[in-house]
Amino acid sequence: MTDLDTFRQETRAWLEENCPQSMRSPMKSDKDVCWGGRNFKFQSEDQRLWLERMADKGWTAPDWPTEYGGGGLSREQHKVLLEEMARIQARPPLNSFGIWMIGPAILKFGSEALKQQHLPPIVRGEIRWCQGYSEPGAGSDLAGLQARAEDKGDHFIVNGQKIWTSYADKADWMFALVRTNPDVKKQEGISLVLFDMETPGVSTRPIKLISGESPFCETFLDDVRVEKDQVVGEVDKGWTIAKYLLTHERSMIGNMGSTAAGQKTLAELAVDAVGLEDGKLADPMLRTEIASWAIDSIGYELTAERAKDQAKSGQGVGNVSAMLKLAGTELNKRRYELLVAAYGSEGLLWEGDDRPAGALPQEWLRTKGNSIEGGTSEVQLNIIAKNILGLG
Amino acid sequence: MQKLVLTEEQQMLKDAAQGLFGEQAPVSQLRKLRDEKDPLGYVPEFWNHAVELGLAGTLVPESHGGSEFGHVGMGQVMEEGGRTLAASPLFASGVLGACALILAGNDSQKEILNGIADGSHLTALAIDETGRHQPLRVATKAEAQGDGFVLNGSKTFVVDGHIANTLIVSARTSGGERDESGITLFLVDPKAEGVTVERTIFPDGRNYAKVTLDNVAVGADAVLGEKDQGSAPLQKLLDIGSAHLAAELLGLSSEAFDRTVAYMKERKQFGVYISSFQALQHRAAHMWSELEQVKSMVLKAFMALDAGDEQASMLASAAKAKASQVAELVTNEGVQLHGGMGMTDEYDIGLFMKRARPVQLLLGDFRYHADRVAGLKGF
Numbered sequence: 001m002t003d004l005d006t007f008r009q010e011t012r013a014w015l016e017e018n019c020p021q022s023m024r025s026p027m028k029s030d031k032d033v034c035w036g037g038r039n040f041k042f043q044s045e046d047q048r049l050w051l052e053r054m055a056d057k058g059w060t061a062p063d064w065p066t067e068y069g070g071g072g073l074s075r076e077q078h079k080v081l082l083e084e085m086a087r088i089q090a091r092p093p094l095n096s097f098g099i100w101m102i103g104p105a106i107l108k109f110g111s112e113a114l115k116q117q118h119l120p121p122i123v124r125g126e127i128r129w130c131q132g133y134s135e136p137g138a139g140s141d142l143a144g145l146q147a148r149a150e151d152k153g154d155h156f157i158v159n160g161q162k163i164w165t166s167y168a169d170k171a172d173w174m175f176a177l178v179r180t181n182p183d184v185k186k187q188e189g190i191s192l193v194l195f196d197m198e199t200p201g202v203s204t205r206p207i208k209l210i211s212g213e214s215p216f217c218e219t220f221l222d223d224v225r226v227e228k229d230q231v232v233g234e235v236d237k238g239w240t241i242a243k244y245l246l247t248h249e250r251s252m253i254g255n256m257g258s259t260a261a262g263q264k265t266l267a268e269l270a271v272d273a274v275g276l277e278d279g280k281l282a283d284p285m286l287r288t289e290i291a292s293w294a295i296d297s298i299g300y301e302l303t304a305e306r307a308k309d310q311a312k313s314g315q316g317v318g319n320v321s322a323m324l325k326l327a328g329t330e331l332n333k334r335r336y337e338l339l340v341a342a343y344g345s346e347g348l349l350w351e352g353d354d355r356p357a358g359a360l361p362q363e364w365l366r367t368k369g370n371s372i373e374g375g376t377s378e379v380q381l382n383i384i385a386k387n388i389l390g391l392g
Numbered sequence: 393m394q395k396l397v398l399t400e401e402q403q404m405l406k407d408a409a410q411g412l413f414g415e416q417a418p419v420s421q422l423r424k425l426r427d428e429k430d431p432l433g434y435v436p437e438f439w440n441h442a443v444e445l446g447l448a449g450t451l452v453p454e455s456h457g458g459s460e461f462g463h464v465g466m467g468q469v470m471e472e473g474g475r476t477l478a479a480s481p482l483f484a485s486g487v488l489g490a491c492a493l494i495l496a497g498n499d500s501q502k503e504i505l506n507g508i509a510d511g512s513h514l515t516a517l518a519i520d521e522t523g524r525h526q527p528l529r530v531a532t533k534a535e536a537q538g539d540g541f542v543l544n545g546s547k548t549f550v551v552d553g554h555i556a557n558t559l560i561v562s563a564r565t566s567g568g569e570r571d572e573s574g575i576t577l578f579l580v581d582p583k584a585e586g587v588t589v590e591r592t593i594f595p596d597g598r599n600y601a602k603v604t605l606d607n608v609a610v611g612a613d614a615v616l617g618e619k620d621q622g623s624a625p626l627q628k629l630l631d632i633g634s635a636h637l638a639a640e641l642l643g644l645s646s647e648a649f650d651r652t653v654a655y656m657k658e659r660k661q662f663g664v665y666i667s668s669f670q671a672l673q674h675r676a677a678h679m680w681s682e683l684e685q686v687k688s689m690v691l692k693a694f695m696a697l698d699a700g701d702e703q704a705s706m707l708a709s710a711a712k713a714k715a716s717q718v719a720e721l722v723t724n725e726g727v728q729l730h731g732g733m734g735m736t737d738e739y740d741i742g743l744f745m746k747r748a749r750p751v752q753l754l755l756g757d758f759r760y761h762a763d764r765v766a767g768l769k770g771f
Contacts, residue, residue, distance in 0.1 A: 267771045281771045288759075291766040295710045299685030306396035306688045313397050323681045384680055385673035389653055392668055 007077050011084045018053045019090045020046035026089060026263075029359070033095050036125025038172050054093035055124045061099050064107065068119035097166070098122035098129040101245055102175040102232075105192070109233040109241050118173075118194070130197075132162040132176030132219060133242070140379050142177075142246075143186045143239060147221060149178040149193065156180070156193065158224040164373065168204040168217035171197055176221075181236050192238035194230040201225075211365035249374045250325035266290055266297075266335050270342040273356075286341060293334055300327045319387045326380040329370035336364040394695055396688060398464070405461065406468035408445060410475075416441050417478035419740050425479055426597030432555060433599035434479045439511055448486045449509030453494070456505035463632065463694040467639040471690070474643025477747050479598055481514045484552035487636045488629065489515030492560050496577060496617030496625040504558060504579075516556035517633075518547035518580075518603045519626070525756040527562070527630060528623060529570050532605060534563035534578065540611040541565070543578065543586075546604045549754065553601025554591040556582055561605070565620050575623045577616040584608055595746035631708040634755045635693040638708070638715035641751055642686050645715070645722040648744035649679055652726045655741075659731070666729075675725060682718045689714050706768040713761035716752040723748045 023046055027033060034040070034047050042048040054060050057071060062078045064070020073081060096103075103122050106114050121127040138145040147160025158178055168174070173196055181189030195202070201224040206214035233241050264272075267281075267290055274282050281287035307320045339360060340347045347364075349355040371377040385391040398406065416438045425433060442448060450466040452458020466487065473482060490508050492515070493501055507513025519527055532545025543563050553559070559580040567574025582589050586608035592600050617625050653676055656667040666672055693711040696704035723745035727734035730741050752758070 267766070267769055271771050276771070279770075280766070287766055287771065288762065290771070291762040294769060295713050295762060295765055296685070298707070298710045299689050299714055302396065302688035302692045303685050306691070309395040309397050313395065315397060320684075323684055327681055327685065378674070381674040381677040382670070384677035385670075389673075389676055389680060391653070391656065391673045391676060 004076055004080060008080050008084065011081055012087075014057075015084055015088060015090060019088060020050055022046045023050045023091050024089050025091075027091055032091070034093060034125070035128055035167070035170070036094050036096060037128025037170065038126070039170065040128065050091070051093045051125050058123060060094045060096070060125060061103065061123045064103065064119065064123065068107075068115055069123035070119070094125045096122060096125065096128065097131060098127065101131060101248065102129050102194075104248065105175070105241050105245055106232060108244065111229070113229060114194075114232065127172045128167070128170060130165050130168045130171035130174050132165055132174045134164045135161055136163050140376055142242070143190065145177055145179060145190065147176065147178045148182070149180045149191065149226065151180070154228055156226045156228065158193070158221050158226055160221050162219040162221070163207075165204070165217045165219045166215055168197070168219045169206055173197060174202075174219070175232070177238055177242055184236075187239040189236055190238040190242065191235050192232040192241045193226045194232065195224060195226045199224050209365070210368070211362040213362060213366070246375060247321050250321040250380075265294075266338060267294060269339060273342040273347075286338070290338055293331070293338060297331055300324070300331055303327070319383055322380040322383040325374065326377050326384075330377060332370050333367045336367045340364050394699070396691055396695070398468070402465050402468060405465050406472060409447065409469040409472040412441060412445060412447075413472050413476040413478045417473075417480070418476050419743060422477045422479050422597060422743065433552075434481065438478075439480055442480060442482065443511030447482060448511045450486060451490045451494070452505050452509040456502060457509035458490070458505065463635065463697045464691070467636060467690065467694040470636045470639040471643035474640035475647040477596075477644065477743055481552055481555070483636060483640070484516050484556070485514045488517045488551075488633050489558070489560065491632050492517065492577070492616065492625070492629050495628055496622075500613070501579065501616060507557075513558065514552060514556045515558045515560060516550050516553045516601070517560045517629075518550045518553065519562045520549045521545070521547060523548070525753065525760055527626060528572055528575070530562050530564045530575050531569050532561070532563040534565050534576055537609065540609060540614065541578070543580065543605040543608040543610060546602065548592075548602050550601045550603050551754070552599045553582075553603050554589050555599060558582075559587070559603060560616065561603070562622060562626060572623050574620050575626065576619050577622040577626060578610055578614045579616050580605070580608065580610060580614065584610070594750050596750050598747070598750070600750070627705070630755055631705045632697060634712040634761065635690065635697060635708040637751050637754055638686070638690050638693065638711040641715040641719040641748065642683070642690050644744050644747055644751070645686070645719045646683055648726040648741060649683060649722050651741060652676070652729050655730055672729060675729070679722050679725060682721065686711070686715050686718050706765055709761040709764040709768070712756065713758045713765060716758040716761070719748040719752055
């Protein structure tokens with residue numbers, strides 16, 4: 001038996017023993033998600049226990065080094081862990097911008113002190129992070145950001161406004177891009193800084209979206225003190241890290257094009273809603289559109305797979321994340337348009353406990369942001385045109 | 393799961409094919425064949441080189457003189473041939489003929505495979521009877537007579553029909569005009585009495601023919617596979633053919649795209665290169681993104697065919713559908729972005745459009761295969 005087989009057996013046994021039964025079913029709504037953080041209210045004792053047990057193993061961040069609380073797993077072991085979790089439909093113990101975004105950036109660019117300070121609480125789900133990137137005047141032109149960090153010797157004083165900060169009202173710490181030098185080319189005067197959301201001068205205001213929900217906030221920074229040791233990497237060199245994180249974010253958002261395991265496909269949902277006639281979806285025009293979508297979806301999923309395989313074989317195409325972000329988010333938007341069409345007026349029922357398509361209207365509207373956040377589709381097209389095709 | 397990348401050997405074959413097509417069958421060769429109304433429709437010297445490289449026998453078993461290199465390998469050759477619009481019997485004989493015999497041939501019929509591998513025996517698949525591909529719609533009749541059959545009917549859009557040594561014909565031995573059962577495949581000698589093969593000219597300047605069968609008598613040994621049971625091997629053959637046509641479409645679309653991007657970087661208007669216009673950049677970026685999806689789908693379809701994967705039919709149809717759609721997009725945009733030059737015969741870009749459409753239609757276009765994907769996925 002190979003080491004990996006042994007690892008699989010041990011993992012399977014451990015999960016069997018430690019994953020509470022109630023954590024072994026797909027999450028029904030956002031309310032089932034565990035985000036952790038100082039003020040997080042666990043849905044159940046099981047949810048708390050599941051996080052605690054996984055965090056003790058470092059398996060909330062399976063591929064991070066053990067010295068910072070991570071699982072220290074190899075790529076293959078990590079894959080086995082995910083497979084074994086999927087096998088029993090185990091829920092993710094923790095959703096975390098710390099694990100997805102700032103953690104990897106600190107690991108790659110941060111000082112040893114920053115790693116020691118921030119990574120273990122992220123792994124344990126004790127500190128919840130939010131991302132301070134966009135500003136009212138800096139969306140697609142992110143490098144044009146204006147939040148000003150003035151050098152006061154051992155600290156900075158930050159003034160400015162951030163927008164589209166996911167869950168800023170619930171987060172404990174923020175990682176933010178700020179301007180530390182206004183006198184140089186815009187990309188060369190930006191730094192990535194970390195601060196506690198309880199610092200005096202930080203305030204947030206939720207933004208109500210077209211879906212009626214408020215996952216994003218405006219964040220106001222008024223004379224916020226940021227210690228100098230909370231700069232990730234070098235002062236004025238934050239744009240490099242920002243680009244790294246944007247690429248990372250793109251590939252995460254781009255994943256939306258895939259139908260997750262266990263989730264019903266668009267075609268299956270349409271069959272539920274519309275029915276079959278002679279073995280074919282009863283609405284022939286809708287069937288055509290869904291077939292076309294299904295073909296594009298196969299293309300997207302295979303391209304994502306090929307990009308990974310190529311990267312592993314050392315034949316990685318740079319900037320491929322821009323294409324996957326573009327294709328994945330546009331597909332997801334189409335998917336929801338077709339779902340609304342399949343359910344017809346019943347799919348647009350805005351309220352009520354007994355809606356055939358559940359919260360479909362809200363989900364449908366949420367997808368409109370997919371091709372805006374993390375770089376608009378138009379920005380992805382710019383990246384492809386300039387960086388891959390050399391057009392200019 | 394098999395990685396979606398080429399092995400070293402497959403990459404070497406691709407490079408060899410690229411070299412061969414680039415040097416021995418550039419776009420100018422097709423232009424010449426077309427202008428001179430060449431009676432063969434391909435250049436024998438080039439075909440000999442391709443055969444020497446082993447390309448004709450890529451799918452043929454080693455026991456019959458081939459290299460049995462698999463569909464991923466042959467797909468690379470088809471893709472590279474698509475890039476230069478190379479005219480050759482490779483598809484009709486090396487893909488369709490070879491696989492028809494491998495799938496359904498008996499030992500003595502399989503002897504033809506030796507001739508396919510050494511380039512001396514050419515085949516043509518005669519199945520379509522209407523303008524749109526519908527392989528189960530077979531009105532051509534084969535009626536039992538003595539030990540054999542008498543064939544009556546007509547076939548259209550037969551690739552390499554007028555140069556073939558053997559025609560592979562679908563005919564109905566029982567059932568109604570659109571029934572799945574009752575179709576039988578026959579090997580027919582085009583020189584037999586009652587067979588008329590008339591070359592037909594299409595925008596791509598390549599070889600197609602109309603085949604008429606008027607009381608053509610064949611022996612029992614002409615049946616390829618089982619009587620009445622021809623639609624199963626035929627469908628497998630069409631999966632294979634569709635995947636290889638998708639590869640050709642990928643090659644010709646990629647080349648049309650590369651040429652278009654190059655043109656955008658040399659054409660100046662308003663005092664600047666037109667590549668500096670964002671309206672055009674986004675169209676190019678969209679095409680590139682679409683081509684990447686086609687690349688993945690074509691490779692996966694071949695891998696599934698080689699592995700005998702149960703998803704192979706669905707993946708082959710999905711690949712042909714998407715490759716057809718993207719070829720239409722890229723060749724249309726190619727002409728548009730070349731502006732007035734795109735409308736001239738002098739520029740090659742129009743040749744890619746004129747090749748794309750027949751290949752899109754051949755063995756089923758986007759609509760045919762999208763319908764099939766839906767059917768195979770149960771909706």
